[in-house]
Amino acid sequence: MSLYRDxxxxxxxxxxGEADRIVTILTKRTGKVRAxxxxxxxxxxxxxxxxxxxxxxxLQLHVGRSLDVVTQAETLRPYGEALIADYPRYxxxxxxxxxxDRLTVGEKEPALRQFLLLIGGLRTLVEGNHEARxxxxxxxxxxxxxxxxxxxxxxxxxxxxxxxxxxxxxxxxVVCGACxxxxxxxxxxxxxxxxxxxxxxxxxxxxxxxSRHRTECSGLVAAYLQWHIEHGIRSLRHVERV
Amino acid sequence: MYEGVVQNLIDELGLLPGVGPKSAQxxxxxxxxxxxxDVKRLAHALLEVKEKVRFCRVCGNVxxxxxxxxxxxxxxxxxxxxxxxxxxxxxxxERTREFRGRYHVLGxxxxxxDGIGPDDLRIRELMTRLADGQVTELILATDPNLEGExxxxxxxxxxxxxxxxxTRLASGLPVGGDLEYADEVTLGRAFEGRRLLDV
Ligand SMILES: [Zn+2]
Ligand SMILES: [Zn+2]
Numbered sequence: 001m002s003l004y005r006d007x008x009x010x011x012x013x014x015x016x017g018e019a020d021r022i023v024t025i026l027t028k029r030t031g032k033v034r035a036x037x038x039x040x041x042x043x044x045x046x047x048x049x050x051x052x053x054x055x056x057x058x059l060q061l062h063v064g065r066s067l068d069v070v071t072q073a074e075t076l077r078p079y080g081e082a083l084i085a086d087y088p089r090y091x092x093x094x095x096x097x098x099x100x101d102r103l104t105v106g107e108k109e110p111a112l113r114q115f116l117l118l119i120g121g122l123r124t125l126v127e128g129n130h131e132a133r134x135x136x137x138x139x140x141x142x143x144x145x146x147x148x149x150x151x152x153x154x155x156x157x158x159x160x161x162x163x164x165x166x167x168x169x170x171x172x173x174v175v176c177g178a179c180x181x182x183x184x185x186x187x188x189x190x191x192x193x194x195x196x197x198x199x200x201x202x203x204x205x206x207x208x209x210x211s212r213h214r215t216e217c218s219g220l221v222a223a224y225l226q227w228h229i230e231h232g233i234r235s236l237r238h239v240e241r242v
Numbered sequence: 243m244y245e246g247v248v249q250n251l252i253d254e255l256g257l258l259p260g261v262g263p264k265s266a267q268x269x270x271x272x273x274x275x276x277x278x279x280d281v282k283r284l285a286h287a288l289l290e291v292k293e294k295v296r297f298c299r300v301c302g303n304v305x306x307x308x309x310x311x312x313x314x315x316x317x318x319x320x321x322x323x324x325x326x327x328x329x330x331x332x333x334x335x336e337r338t339r340e341f342r343g344r345y346h347v348l349g350x351x352x353x354x355x356d357g358i359g360p361d362d363l364r365i366r367e368l369m370t371r372l373a374d375g376q377v378t379e380l381i382l383a384t385d386p387n388l389e390g391e392x393x394x395x396x397x398x399x400x401x402x403x404x405x406x407x408x409t410r411l412a413s414g415l416p417v418g419g420d421l422e423y424a425d426e427v428t429l430g431r432a433f434e435g436r437r438l439l440d441v
């Protein structure tokens with residue numbers, strides 16, 4: 001019997017048979033793991049809420065033929081408890097989990113940076129010091145960057161010219177006047193500055209931004225994300241801005 | 243792979259919730275060897291349920307008529323509505339004999355990751371029911387898991403301005419589970435000890 005131990009964040013759960021669930025967990029060392037949690041839907045389950053989405057858990061798993069089986073789970077931090085009390089934060093957190101799931105394509109391929117980014121994103125969301133949608137947009141930009149899709153924000157995505165004036169998703173970010181494809185959006189300079197601040201984690205600048213630039217930024221980031229992730233992020237439709 | 247009709251049956255059974263390819267095959271071969279009258283009775287029950295059973299136009303519970311048995315029952319308390327995710331939760335709560343009000347079946351829980359938002363549930367219908375001011379207490383009995391809790395908080399926030407008392411089943415229902423698996427005693431106790439939701 002082959003056992004291993006890891007910690008991870010529960011990304012999603014699906015019902016399996018009568019009372020079991022398949023849980024998808026982004027772990028620190030192993031990468032994304034899909035495992036069976038037996039009897040977890042019974043109200044007497046020893047797992048309780050430990051294998052619910054958003055929970056950061058310490059796990060012991062048994063390697064199975066197709067799916068591994070969770071044999072032990074201890075809560076490290078129950079992020080879900082804080083998130084469900086606040087609908088905009090809950091929907092933003094859901095969009096983070098879905099993105100983490102979609103950007104880690106292979107199972108059991110180590111994805112330490114995506115794991116750390118997700119933990120950081122959830123923690124920031126729960127702490128509540130910044131607007132939920134800003135936290136989400138920062139997470140989107142950074143997880144795209146880790147996945148190799150960082151948008152060009154400071155020089156032309158095509159020719160590296162320093163004077164940029166439009167944002168073109170197909171080109172991979174901002175573009176100069178000469179490289180600008182037809183139909184590219186022309187966002188405010190403050191919006192592009194906000195995207196840079198979010199990608200770098202410059203919260204003082206991001207928090208000081210105006211709401212119209214935040215809205216424009218969210219629109220561009222969402223469009224950029226949906227372009228890079230096939231079939232898009234379903235949760236995004238339900239994210240509310242307060 | 244089996245001969246056409248047998249494989250068809252296996253494929254159809256495999257679409258049912260909780261039935262994997264192996265179970266589908268097992269059920270199919272059970273049906274093949276079963277008495278023809280038993281199989282006819284099953285086929286008839288399947289067709290009948292689709293023809294005769296509807297969803298109650300008031301509460302969304304399964305019903306044999308326009309309104310379900312509970313909404314038609316004049317002895318039920320009109321001032322209390324208990325909100326549940328599925329019709330099977332109505333059955334679980336009825337078993338406890340603790341609740342004498344009416345129900346509202348949402349048809350699921352808010353789960354953005356599965357693409358289910360408030361507009362995909364029977365929330366607008368609930369607001370309509372609350373609009374006439376007759377209901378004084380709304381009991382939120384969604385599942386004690388993450389999606390159920392998120393749905394309860396969302397509803398509490400939405401209903402608060404209407405001045406209706408909003409309560410949630412007492413803990414004692416371990417979080418993480420499905421309501422339908424709670425035993426009658428635990429569920430009954432959860433009803434008695436329901437707490438005011440403060441949002
Ligand atoms: Zn250029
Ligand atoms: Zn009814």
